[in-house]
Amino acid sequence: MKLTTSTICLLVGLIALNVFDLGSGPAAYGADDDSYTRKEDVIYGRKFGSALTMDVFTPREMTNGAAVIWVVSGGWFSSHDAINLSFLKEPLGRGYTVFAVVHGSQPKYTIPEAIADMTLSVRYIRAHATDFKIDPNRIGVTGGSAGGHLSLMLGTAGDLGDPQSKDPLARTSSRVQAVACFFPPTDFMNYGTPGFMWLNRGPKDAFKAPFDFQVWNPATKLFEVVNEETRAKIGREISPVNHVTKDDPPTLIIHGDKDALVPLQQSKLIIAKFKEAGVPCELVVKPGAGHGWPNWFDDMRTIADWFDKYLKAPAPAGQSQ
Numbered sequence: 543m544k545l546t547t548s549t550i551c552l553l554v555g556l557i558a559l560n561v562f563d564l565g566s567g568p569a570a571y572g573a574d575d576d577s578y579t580r581k582e583d584v585i586y587g588r589k590f591g592s593a594l595t596m597d598v599f600t601p602r603e604m605t606n607g608a609a610v611i612w613v614v615s616g617g618w619f620s621s622h623d624a625i626n627l628s629f630l631k632e633p634l635g636r637g638y639t640v641f642a643v644v645h646g647s648q649p650k651y652t653i654p655e656a657i658a659d660m661t662l663s664v665r666y667i668r669a670h671a672t673d674f675k676i677d678p679n680r681i682g683v684t685g686g687s688a689g690g691h692l693s694l695m696l697g698t699a700g701d702l703g704d705p706q707s708k709d710p711l712a713r714t715s716s717r718v719q720a721v722a723c724f725f726p727p728t729d730f731m732n733y734g735t736p737g738f739m740w741l742n743r744g745p746k747d748a749f750k751a752p753f754d755f756q757v758w759n760p761a762t763k764l765f766e767v768v769n770e771e772t773r774a775k776i777g778r779e780i781s782p783v784n785h786v787t788k789d790d791p792p793t794l795i796i797h798g799d800k801d802a803l804v805p806l807q808q809s810k811l812i813i814a815k816f817k818e819a820g821v822p823c824e825l826v827v828k829p830g831a832g833h834g835w836p837n838w839f840d841d842m843r844t845i846a847d848w849f850d851k852y853l854k855a856p857a858p859a860g861q862s863q
Contacts, residue, residue: 575627577602578634583622586666587659587711589646594659595622598674599630599640606637608853609667609676611660611718613643613685613692618656618752620647632842636850639676641667645692649751653780656752657699660692664700665714682720682849684842687804687833688752690726690795691782694812697721697793698785720852722794722845725804725833728812729783731774734805741777786815792822794848796841798831822852 579600587594610633614620625642633640645651645659664681671678683693700717707713727733733740742753755776756765768776778784793816797809809825816823826844828835 586643587662589655589659592646594644594646594662596641596643596663597622597625599634599642600674601634601637601639604637605639605675607675607677607855608638608680608682608849609641609671609674610638610849611641611643611663611667611681611683611693611696613645613660613683613689615645615656615685615689615692616687617749618648618653618688620645620656626839628839629842631839632846633849636846638682638846638849638853639674648749651752652755653752654755654776656688656692657695657780660696661700661716662711664696664716664718665703665711668716669711669714677855679719680853680855681718682722682853683718684722684724684845685726686724687726690723691728693721693723694726694728694782694793695780695785697791698782698787718791720791720793720849722796722848724795724838724841725797725801726782726795726808726812727804728808729781730777731781732811734807739774739777741773783812783815786812786819786821788819788821790816790819790821792848792852794824794826794845796826796828796844798828798833798835800830801833803833824848 579602581598581600583593583595584598585593586596612625612629614622614624616624622644625644630640630642641663643660643663645656645663648656651659664683667674667676667681668678683696685693696716696718700715702715702717703713705713730741731737731739742748742750755768755773757768757772758764759766793812795809795813797804797806799806806827813823813825828841831838
């Protein structure tokens with residue numbers, strides 16, 4: 543599949559403007575819905591003096607004790623205003639406590655910083671599991687496009703925490719127990735075709751900001767753009783396909799076979815890696831679908847089915863499931 547810079551620019555721009563409101567969901571499922579409670583702007587961390595926040599949605603009845611993280615991200619743009627309740631209806635209806643997490647957004651912050659924010663959010667949720675009335679060992683994550691990419695990074699690159707750290711959050715695991723996402727980028731070094739590196743450097747490419755990798759130079763007291771060698775290294779590090787191991791959580795991906803922005807090849811690459819490693823996985827291909835499709839929030843049923851399968855509560859002692 544050949545991706546032109548004009549195609550990338552147009553489609554990424556559309557995604558950013560709509561922020562995953564494609565086929566917007568039922569307006570009735572909003573703030574006046576009494577089937578759940580919503581706690582807004584819960585602070586899960588801070589950086590450079592700014593708060594990192596998430597909204598916590600809790601079913602009023604029949605909570606199942608498991609958690610689902612919805613990564614609020616499109617083109618690595620993240621905003622509280624972009625929380626689309628249509629995508630939360632299915633997991634909430636099945637008893638999941640849903641955490642809609644907002645990460646540091648482009649154009650200010652880059653992809654590695656978004657990954658760090660999402661990692662911190664998992665540590666925070668797990669560390670406060672008792673407060674949220676969830677099982678810290680039953681956490682799933684989902685999202686679409688950039689949100690799917692970040693979901694896969696949590697699934698493949700999560701860690702058990704640093705037991706030597708003085709920060710209690712840093713000592714807490716960032717691992718999740720299930721991943722289910724939509725059309726994610728998975729390998730920026732082999733994007734669409736082997737060897738094609740897509741890190742948004744072309745003169746017409748959209749969203750250069752998330753790929754504007756910089757490092758702090760203590761000598762100059764400035765954040766400075768990295769050299770090309772470091773840039774390629776970061777490109778490999780932010781590609782989930784390079785982090786797949788046999789202990790990764792069960793992973794489901796839903797992807798359209800006519801996606802002109804994130805090629806179906808991206809999902810096929812990582813699914814092949816998962817299968818090679820023996821990780822339970824599934825790729826659901828939507829025939830004729832592009833980067834999003836009408837009423838694609840309906841596919842949250844498939845996502846929720848995946849979480850139902852892999853986030854089940856452990857059987858009581860002496861009983862089998």
